[in-house]
Amino acid sequence: MTRGAAILPVAAMLAVALIAWKAIVVVGGLPVFILPPPEVVGARFVRAWTDGTIPPHFGATLQEVILGFLVGAGLALVIGYGLARSVLVGRLLSPYLVAAQATPILALAPLLALWFGAGLLSKVVICSLIVFFPVAVATMVGVRSVDANLLELGRSLRATRRQVVATLEIPAALPSILGGMRVGVTLAVVGAIVGEWAGADRGLGVLVNLARGSLFDIPLMFATLLTIALLGVVLYGLVVLTERRLVGPR
Amino acid sequence: MPSRRPLVAVLAALLAVAVGACSVGSSASPASTPLTVGLGFIPSVQFAPFYLAQQKDYYRDAGVEVTFQNKIDPDLVVLVGQGAIDVGLADGTSVIPAVSQGIPIRYLATVYRAFPSIVFAKESSGIKTAADLKGRKIGIPGRYGSSWIMLPALLQSAKLTTSDVQIVLYPDFGQLAAVEQGAVDAATGFINNEPVQLQLSGEPTVVLRVDQAVPLPGPGLISGTKTLSAKRAAVAGFVAATLKAMREIAANPDAGLDAAIVAVPDLGKDRTTQKAILSATIDAWTGGGSASGLGAIDRDGWTRSVAFMTGLGLVPNAVTVDQLVDESLLPKG
Numbered sequence A: 001m002t003r004g005a006a007i008l009p010v011a012a013m014l015a016v017a018l019i020a021w022k023a024i025v026v027v028g029g030l031p032v033f034i035l036p037p038p039e040v041v042g043a044r045f046v047r048a049w050t051d052g053t054i055p056p057h058f059g060a061t062l063q064e065v066i067l068g069f070l071v072g073a074g075l076a077l078v079i080g081y082g083l084a085r086s087v088l089v090g091r092l093l094s095p096y097l098v099a100a101q102a103t104p105i106l107a108l109a110p111l112l113a114l115w116f117g118a119g120l121l122s123k124v125v126i127c128s129l130i131v132f133f134p135v136a137v138a139t140m141v142g143v144r145s146v147d148a149n150l151l152e153l154g155r156s157l158r159a160t161r162r163q164v165v166a167t168l169e170i171p172a173a174l175p176s177i178l179g180g181m182r183v184g185v186t187l188a189v190v191g192a193i194v195g196e197w198a199g200a201d202r203g204l205g206v207l208v209n210l211a212r213g214s215l216f217d218i219p220l221m222f223a224t225l226l227t228i229a230l231l232g233v234v235l236y237g238l239v240v241l242t243e244r245r246l247v248g249p250r
Numbered sequence B: 001m002p003s004r005r006p007l008v009a010v011l012a013a014l015l016a017v018a019v020g021a022c023s024v025g026s027s028a029s030p031a032s033t034p035l036t037v038g039l040g041f042i043p044s045v046q047f048a049p050f051y052l053a054q055q056k057d058y059y060r061d062a063g064v065e066v067t068f069q070n071k072i073d074p075d076l077v078v079l080v081g082q083g084a085i086d087v088g089l090a091d092g093t094s095v096i097p098a099v100s101q102g103i104p105i106r107y108l109a110t111v112y113r114a115f116p117s118i119v120f121a122k123e124s125s126g127i128k129t130a131a132d133l134k135g136r137k138i139g140i141p142g143r144y145g146s147s148w149i150m151l152p153a154l155l156q157s158a159k160l161t162t163s164d165v166q167i168v169l170y171p172d173f174g175q176l177a178a179v180e181q182g183a184v185d186a187a188t189g190f191i192n193n194e195p196v197q198l199q200l201s202g203e204p205t206v207v208l209r210v211d212q213a214v215p216l217p218g219p220g221l222i223s224g225t226k227t228l229s230a231k232r233a234a235v236a237g238f239v240a241a242t243l244k245a246m247r248e249i250a251a252n253p254d255a256g257l258d259a260a261i262v263a264v265p266d267l268g269k270d271r272t273t274q275k276a277i278l279s280a281t282i283d284a285w286t287g288g289g290s291a292s293g294l295g296a297i298d299r300d301g302w303t304r305s306v307a308f309m310t311g312l313g314l315v316p317n318a319v320t321v322d323q324l325v326d327e328s329l330l331p332k333g
Helices: A002-027 A039-051 A055-083 A087-102 A105-116 A120-144 A148-156 A163-195 A206-214 A218-247 B003-024 B045-055 B072-080 B092-100 B145-155 B175-181 B194-200 B227-231 B230-249 B251-262 B267-287 B299-311
Strands: B033-039 B064-070 B087-092 B103-108 B118-120 B137-140 B166-169 B185-190 B205-208 B221-224
Touching: A002 A039, A002 B087, A039 A218, A039 B185, A055 A087, A055 A120, A055 A163, A055 A206, A055 A218, A055 B251, A105 A120, A105 A163, A120 A163, A120 A206, A148 A163, A163 A206, A163 A218, A163 B103, A206 B072, A206 B092, A206 B145, B033 B045, B033 B072, B033 B230, B045 B064, B045 B251, B045 B267, B064 B227, B064 B230, B072 B087, B072 B092, B072 B221, B087 B092, B087 B230, B092 B103, B092 B145, B092 B194, B092 B299, B103 B227, B103 B230, B118 B145, B118 B175, B118 B194, B137 B145, B145 B185, B175 B185, B175 B194, B175 B230, B185 B194, B194 B205, B205 B230, B221 B227, B230 B251
Parallel strands: B033 B064, B033 B087, B137 B166, B137 B185
Antiparallel strands: B087 B221, B103 B221, B118 B185, B118 B205
16 A cells, blocks of 8 residues: 555545534534634644744653653563563562552542652653553563463573573564553553643643633643644654564554 | 232332422422522532522522532633533633633622732741742742732732742642641632631731732622523522622621531531631621622722733733623622
8 A cells, every 4th residue: 555545544534523523613603612613723733833832831741751651661561571470470569550550540640749749750650650551461461472382492492581581572572562552652641641730830731721721722722632642643653663663564 | 929019119209209309399489590600619618608698598589599510710611601600609810811712701799809819928937028028939739820820910019020939839739738847938828728727726827918919800700691691680689699698697707607517517527617717708708898899890900900911921812891890780789
């Protein structure tokens, strides 16, 4: 399939969504403060990027997302491997990991902001927490699914532990790990926004609150939400590109 | 064969409850107009006039059937503009940017004559005036909302800006604990909350008010322009009944406290604190003066507030006081 043919359905879907959005506004007679039409949001999006409203907030959120993702995914790789290969680690950690995942991050975020302050650290912690679980589980599943015969072969060839991990387990688990990272990177964006809502000076989550609660600038709120959505799409795309480069298209 | 009598009895009981519920619902006067009224997020003693007017049938006598909803200010302003809520108690400082952005609402009656957002500190901090805040650590919940409008205004009165102080964020609204523990020198709060609690704990407290610098409009009753067209008489009746209850509570705070405890029984667990909060609330209604003229709107104050908030960049489209307030529903005389 050519690149143009691949983009066509995406563009057609976008056009349908924009027409439906506009139709809802026109048919419903909705004012801008309830649902601004797409062209108003588009114009506000361009203005907010060019007049310097969004860029500083975007920079703050991007920093939180990248750091949070790196820390969360890095820890998840280590713990996920431990869960796959050690019964003891699994028994010790599994209940707590599931319990942590089941606890709504929205409820935890204010506490984390209290413990770690309203600065970057609390956002990184919140992002890491939300990224951790899907990547850890994907790593565990990926490592456990490595063909036992391959591992046996490696041992029979007197491969060291490091060689088994680097040449057998990680390459074999990589598709699963990267699948977890696809989920994790989009959740990192959610984590950053939740962290900013719990208390921050800057960030796209702060701007959403300002636009909605102090400025009553609903088009700006939508423009910020669009920025958040685009950030998630771009980061997801980067993980997919990495995946294609490392394990080929899936 | 098992008896069906218990099942029949249960169905009969449910039917009786349903009929009873219907009869309660239909006991309202057929002439009364239903009004949905949005108050602050958490039911509290501050809303005593609304509870008293409801319990003493002032609203029903005015021809309105009131249902209360608790909402946070930004949601409330939009819902009132949309017409989903008929009347709300909202910050005057929210009305200015909201109308500037095209949200069709009007401010009908002042509830808090004094701007309730203040800066408070321990007396031992040595802070006596706004000028004393220079170089000090000030705790705030965030750079938004009424406190973030009040603080620059207060500092401006001493020729200071927010760059002249150290801002410390307390997103969990933990400013009171921060002041108590000495983590900050002063903090923003509400006249009827943090300073009252600090004083009650035995700590002599200083309160810095913004009113002398810029008379920012405090919370008041707002309504949407569509609602005002469709239910004008009912909204006027609601405003009058609420102001009547405010006057009654200003004269006899215990009546307000009792009404609040009936509406929110948990408030009765600490009557002393709630009475102190209500007393501070009454002071904020009257601006420290008399209860006469409750509800009146200070147009000059609104004009100065619009100019001040425009300077802060919060008013993107010019607005006039006529677009913001509507005094025609205030009781005459």
